[in-house]
Amino acid sequence: MFVILLFASMLSQGLTIVSYGKDFITAFPENVGYFYPYTSRSLRVTALDQDTSFTVFYNNTKITKSYLQRGSTTTVTFPKIAEVHELYYSTKSIRITSNTSIVVHSLSQRDAGTVQEKNIQTTVIQPITNLGTNYLIPSLNQLDLIQTFSGSPAPFWSQRYSSFKLIIINAEDTENTVTIVKNISASVQEEKFKIPSYQLIQIQANASVLMVKSSQKVAVILTHPCLGNTACKCNMIVNQILPTQFQGQNFVVPHIQGITQSRLLMTSNDKSTSLSNNNVQLQPSPSGFLSLSDQTISQYISASGSASLRLISPKLFIELIPENMFAACYLLQFYSDIKNALVIAETASKNNLHTQITHITNAVWTEITGTKYSSTIISIERPSTYIWHSSSKIAVYILENTGTAVYGGPAIPINDQPDEFGCVAILEQFEVGNEPLSWAESLAHCTGLQGQLACPTSEDIQMDLANMINTTEDEEAWIGLRRSLMTTDWYWQRQTPSNTSLPSSSVDYVHWDDGQPLDSFMGLCASLSLDQEDEFKWKSANCCEKKRPVCYKPLVYLNPLYPVDPVNIP
Structure with missing residues (x-):
């Protein structure tokens, strides 16, 4: 009876220090069998910022565009045909792009109408910034798994799906060369594939597969469509593998x-790596389990x-x-x-x-x-x-x-x-715009990015600004400091994303360059040097001059x- 419960539900989610981003790529692995009628697939998209617009592409075609506000979540469902059940090449990748940071969560579910046969698999879809070119593959064999926990060999029917599968998705808009490294009969062998942009390949992955290497970034999903149980029941697993830089x-x-x-x-790249608990080394079984x-x-x-x-x-x-x-x-x-x-x-x-x-x-x-x-x-x-x-x-x-x-x-x-x-x-951030603008245009530009012109009102903020932009460019950029036409006093002017002016604040901290500010009505706005050797000092300047803006986005x-x-x- 124990085998009946074996892998009744298995899930593994990817993990990193942060799992949000603006660009994602994934696919839906086969759940049970491609002929099985009672499965569902969906993505949950959560917005971390205001006025979020995200677009979903399937089969390299834009299929939907949706809008969210900060903290809200929506679900995008997909038909059965979106599952990747065939081996080798496929165009069934799913891309999600957004103008702001989002989180994407994937669900695959089988429900045959009874509680006993319900199976849910979820995974965190990693943003493309978290993907890599080197992946270590867990040495997994279905028969070893069943025997490990049941204590007896798996029945014949469990060999219906005798191996796990790897889905390798090209995350780049260019052809990608992927190398599969295997250990066969104590000999390391390599097999190469060329994957077109944003397409994928699915291969069988038994315990011989050691590593996936690629010339460009890829997403790698370890999956099994049907881990067999008795009573003709089976359940899938999904694990988006992380590149080697996310180990510990x-x-x-x-x-x-x-x-x-x-x-x-x-899983480790170094064969001599061992695990210990309270200085006692754990001994692996022949199948590698500890x-x-x-x-x-x-x-x-x-x-x-x-x-x-x-x-x-x-x-x-x-x-x-x-x-x-x-x-x-x-x-x-x-x-x-x-x-x-x-x-x-x-x-x-x-x-x-x-x-x-x-x-x-x-x-x-x-x-x-x-x-x-x-x-x-x-x-x-x-x-x-x-x-x-x-x-x-x-x-x-x-x-x-x-x-x-x-x-x-x-x-x-x-x-x-x-x-x-x-x-x-979202952490606070300072960004230097790409296009030179007037001071007024710069203010509007930063407001349009849900931020404001940078206002370094203290030495600590000035240091944060300097550390974040960290440039050595021989030019100047606008900040949110300007002069009153009525009193000639300097003040900080800020604008909210809804175009509402915030109360002007007095200037208690300054970081003027030598001889600055100039005592002239031709220098009513302030800029700072983008050269760290000049310590990002400030200068007065004509507000109509074209300079790049320094925008500040507060933490969210x-x-x-x-x-x-x-x-x-x-």
Whole structure:
């Protein structure tokens, strides 16, 4: 009977310090079989900024364009034909582009009409900025997995889908050369493919596949359409693999209530890399799985080199968040009625945890022996929410329950910098425009970008500006300082995105260049040098002169999340 529950639901989500961006590419793997009628596919898109416009492309064709406001979420659904079931080349990639930062979450679901046969798979779609050219592939074999947890060989019918699959998507608008590195009979072999722009290739991936390398950025998805169970049931898994630069060395392996059997699977470029718990080295099985010393508690695991680590059990397949990639704020997207978040935080600051605008004060924490961390489980009511910590970095995992199985994975990291006032969706930023404009045109330009002309009203802000733009260009750029025609006094003028003037503020801090400002009505506006050797000093200038603007966009806090009307793709 144990095999009936094996992989009743498996999920693995990608993770990085931040998972938002403006450009994404993905695909829907096959769920069960291409002939299976009761499956659904969708993307959830969440906006992190105001006036967000995003476009979805499928089969290299624009199929929809939608608009969102900050914190709102919409769902885009796709037909069955969008699933990638065929091997080798396909044009069934899905691209999402946006004018501002968004988060994209993918759902694939099978529902045969009964609770026992319901299967949900979700994954965080990584922005193209997080993709790479080198990927290590977990050494996974379906028969090994079943035998590991059942203790007996898998029945014949489970070989219907005998191997996992890799979907490799070209993320660039140019031809991409992809190399598959395999270990066959103790010999390293390579197989090369050329993938046209924004297209994909799907290949079988047994335990012999070691690595995927490419000439340009690619997205790599590990998937299995039908991990077999008894009673002719099967379930898929989806794992967007991260490039090698997102590995770590220290991991907190969470204890998940109700999970009594689990194994670790490590992937590392260095064959000599080992895992240890309390200075005791973990010994891998012939299939590469490592056993935990205690299945009933959370544990701190260290790797001797850079590695990725996955927690595998009869019901879960979770990519673990390395300690160096803990974040301060996470977005959570749920799909089931029973919704929980598993949080790992520093014990000394565990009471500084919040969900949206609520300070969590009644959580029951369990200290993780031998570490500075504690963990807790929080019940969540909303289908979309966020959890943030005001003073330190945390790890957050999503746990859901369909009634017969628990599934889960890492939440979506939004920001790695703690903030006492909330979940920061977008950090403050200074940007130098590309086009020379007059001072008045520069003010309008920055307002149109949901910002304002930079106003370095203190030495700290001036230093932040200098550090962010960090240029050595021999030219000047406009800032939001100008002179009154009535009094000739200098003042800061700012404009909101709704074209409302903010109250003018007095000038208490200045950073004028030698001999500045000029005592002349021909220099009623202020610019700064873009050369760091000139210490970004200020000068007065004619407001009609053409200079590039320095725009400032304030930090943005994530508002409570509300869904908007879904978009259906015919």
